[in-house]
Amino acid sequence: MKILTAEQLSEGDKITIEKQQITSEELMERAATLVFNEINNRLQGAPIPIKIFCGIGNNGGDGLVIARHLIQHGYHVTVYVVNYSDKRSDDFLANYEKLKDVTNDWPQLIKSEDNFPEINIGDFIIDAMFGIGLNRPIEGWVANLVKLINKSQAFILAIDMPSGLFSDKIPAEDAAVIEANFTLSFQAPKLVFFLPDTMDYVGDLQILDIGLDKEFLGKLQSGNHLIGEEEAVSLYKPRKANSHKGDYGHALIVGGSYGKIGSVLLTATAALKTGSGLCSLYIPKCGYHAVQTGLPEAMVVTDVEDDLLSGYPEDFKADVVCFGMGAGTANKTREALKNMLNTVKTPVLIDADGLNILSENKELLDLLPENSVLTPHPGELKRLVGEWKDDFHKLELVRSFSKKYKLIIVIKGAHTFVIDGNDMYVNNSGNPGMATAGSGDVLSGVITSFMGQSYEPVTAAVLGVFLHGRAGDIAAENLGYESVLAGDIAKNIGKAIQGLFSRKLKNSE
């Protein structure tokens, strides 16, 4: 699914109105009715107090339409008009009039703190103050109203955007922004819904297809994509009946040091669980028995050193090499990485200490084969590309880094971002149970495996990140967030892949 900007959506609005020969009021009715349906499906007529805070633009207009439908269906609704301006949009005014047909309770006007209502913990708040039309920070008494709503601990549903959130920039630290429990947004996700700086304002997210013109949306230039199950299905290549292990790649995992052999074991397990035909590890001698016992399916080659890596098996024939987990950053290990980079011809994956060595020895970046994949968490990323001011600045830095070195960067986080030049893929699977030691090592194994199975590196990264998150979701469903171990993510990759496959079958029925 494309991630769009406020400008693109407003343009889509206009084109849809022209092409479908409808009025903007009809489009508002369509969009807000979808919101009403979602609320009605969940509340099922429950007699809870619903307080709708409407702005005076079209986001407020949506709020009035939702109010009308809720009142018609017998809900207990109070409507407030947050009078941050004396202007009114046409569609707001039209729906203000229509509200008269269904209630004698006129909306209450809020013009200052004196008009603030009481908000109770059991209220259901609908935030329809500002949507994609916000063009400056919320200030004065309106900001205080936002803060009052946030403090109330009532359930907050935001319409289109949590009020105070811009679609293309990060609000200041002390800015007034609605902290929604749930956001129902129109037609396409906005990038701020997924950034670490802003995702907490959004709560759970659902995108409503309001029927904007398909041709316009299809042609829109947007290099930003949200990756969910549908996208992952289209990337997955089923295994052929007539095949053998040689068809699924030989992955070589290079890493580990004394006390950190578990990391490579997790990566290799994940690679095999993702379907690698063969998997070998190159590790210091101290890890030999642990790996041979822990993963009998893997082959092991040991370094001359007992406790760390110092070299690279130059004659080794592998389809893909993954370097770095648990490796440490000793001088000898830097030489091992250098040897590897001087030897390999195909794209590699670099993680963890491999990234730390690259950060301290930037000249090595030039040795990386084109389309190699780097998988930093935010700390490792900072060491690679420098400090950033905010998340938009971070994405800019990573884009130019990716273009400069022709690399694919996987920024790990609650929503992992895969950046390949101007293209960006935002992952939408995963859960906080995955914030546990070694889950990144598992991700490296999954992506490496797909790279070795002849997936394009960017596809391997996007599909790998999605399946890793999905496997984490399956593990959490069975175990609860707290009990998910990295190994449980690896164990469930098969089920995550099966999930895609059964969906494919379902679609073809």
Ligand SMILES: NC(=O)C1=CN([C@@H]2O[C@H](COP(=O)(O)OP(=O)(O)OC[C@H]3O[C@@H](n4cnc5c(N)ncnc54)[C@H](OP(=O)(O)O)[C@@H]3O)[C@@H](O)[C@H]2O)[C@@H](O)CC1
């Ligand atoms: N796109 C779609 O597909 C569809 C969109 N629809 C809906 O329309 C919404 C967009 O509506 P919108 O353009 O009227 O903007 P909205 O967010 O209501 O606010 C604008 C008002 O706020 C003002 N203003 C701005 N910042 C301010 C501030 N800090 N403090 C004070 N005032 C401020 C600004 O006035 P200004 O003073 O800048 O002239 C203006 O009056 C969208 O989010 C969705 O809900 C659906 O109905 C149909 C399909």
Ligand SMILES: Nc1ncnc2c1ncn2[C@@H]1O[C@H](COP(=O)(O)OP(=O)(O)O)[C@@H](O)[C@H]1O
């Ligand atoms: N809250 C979260 N929601 C979704 N995924 C998460 C969350 N926290 C961590 N993850 C995922 O877990 C992995 C953690 O990787 P990393 O920080 O490298 O851990 P480690 O170094 O312990 O292996 C990443 O793939 C990240 O996306």
Ligand SMILES: [K+]
């Ligand atoms: K809103």
